[in-house]
Amino acid sequence: MVDLVDIEGAAGRLSGIAVETPLLRNAELDQSAGGRVLLKPESFQPIGSFKIRGAYNLLSQLSAEAARHGAVAWSSGNHAQGVALAGKLLGIKTTIVMPEDAPQAKLNNTRRLGGEIITYDRYTEDREAIARRIAAERGAAIVPSYDHPHIIAGQGTVGLEIAKQSQALGLPVEQVLIPCGGGGLTSGCTVALKACLENVSVFTVEPEHYDDTAKSLESGQRVSVSQTTPSICDALLAESPGKLTFEIMHRLGVRGLVVTEEEIRNAIRFAFRHLKLVVEPGGAAALAAILAGKLDTKDKTTAVVLSGGNIDVELFAEIQAELT
């Protein structure tokens, strides 16, 4: 399992590697929420998302012998960049299996960071099987994108920072909203938040049609959802929460919220116009939930994780140009 000590250990390893992102406030957003909203822009990390935290925390704990054989991961893009950067910083060769239709920016950045990319067709091929075959052939370490204690502890440093920073501001958070794919970020953050703060509620936010975590948390058991409807939230398209991540989220009382694609597009526009931030679709899910009034925020202090900012120019321009 993962506890506060693991997360504090990860924070130590990540010092000087991941950015301690600030908590931002915006008058327009406070007004819309009728309360205090603290934004945690993980888009400011070196790779544009929180994923460096977990990837580096895992890779930095490989034995010298294991590291010599390299590491293999699969990812739509943000975990790919996290693994590639962590590998570059630690001198570990990394190979990442990515869908051939992943955002161009994510493919380019992963390559630029020195990651070897192997593409696959997301409709006909099984990325995990491809990655496991490569890992077996090379004796390489697998770097799961969420269901591993070291990944969970690394991502949990986001929650640790939210707890400490909000306390330092004299505004300890009462509720925290986190975009959710497989649940690595949410489970780690929840462990840290519940350990540091007395009364705090945590919510996952998922796009419609990909609400496996919300359904799982509500039913009390892991649910898989079919993925036939397209979504712009490439970072949040897990079929089900992880085994470990679900166990943690369920035990600690996390609840699930769902937003529509249109609500997410609206949040990306709001971030451009009022926050002056570039947020990717998956990274804007929690902000979308606030703006769409999916949760009572009146007179409360709510933290919102903006989990990533890697969006292609074309999609960004298309969303900004839409009338509202």
Next chain:
Amino acid sequence: MVDLVDIEGAAGRLSGIAVETPLLRNAELDQSAGGRVLLKPESFQPIGSFKIRGAYNLLSQLSAEAARHGAVAWSSGNHAQGVALAGKLLGIKTTIVMPEDAPQAKLNNTRRLGGEIITYDRYTEDREAIARRIAAERGAAIVPSYDHPHIIAGQGTVGLEIAKQSQALGLPVEQVLIPCGGGGLTSGCTVALKACLENVSVFTVEPEHYDDTAKSLESGQRVSVSQTTPSICDALLAESPGKLTFEIMHRLGVRGLVVTEEEIRNAIRFAFRHLKLVVEPGGAAALAAILAGKLDTKDKTTAVVLSGGNIDVELFAEIQAELT
């Protein structure tokens, strides 16, 4: 004149009104500069630029009698929004003379904040004369956009924050780059920076063809430049530095840098791709100077003010779509 006490006074008045913007770092930018770059994103202010600082500092010091007659300003947009918001917060009626071709976002936001807008043709009419006539008719106070001690002191709180925050990080800044129109921000910041730090150099950054401040600082006297060439930097198109602002900048040894329009467009792209920040053309001038190598940043700690983020969607999309 303006001294540290005035700026500290302004900081007190602005508490809870302006955001204390963070200092951000980015690995990509540090690498490009070969040193440590600390970004001050004034784009995070409630109106998307630093202008609320000076406007509120001035309006909040009007007598009750003067405030009753309202306030008049002229501005291409950011000062307009600062004056409108300060007026709204203080219950003072504000009227702003704006060019009819000002960015739509700036016109809309000024109106939304309750400012009365009077447009003029920037090629045939004199905005200052229009504003002074209205002020005389109504007995209203004039809120200059830069050449006033209260405006300079208000904008100077940016420099005070840079000094204190960089010291708290253990990275006291050695040089500071500031986008420059009439010099209100630079002169105020320089007073604060020179009072708080032993060895700090300050540089204005202006777009080509609008380098009146660079020319003035170099020649030792106020120079005006003609303005026939178009520029995307609507916020930096002053014809000459102010009387007060020039006197301060000249006395404290500020030097002037100049960047091309293409260098500014490149900086806006860099901010989108790597910093995940939305920056307007004028607000990106200092970042452009760093990226274009206009100054020796190797092994130095350099602060860069991103002075605003109010850019229309169409121009932003056009700049992002350009090949580099």
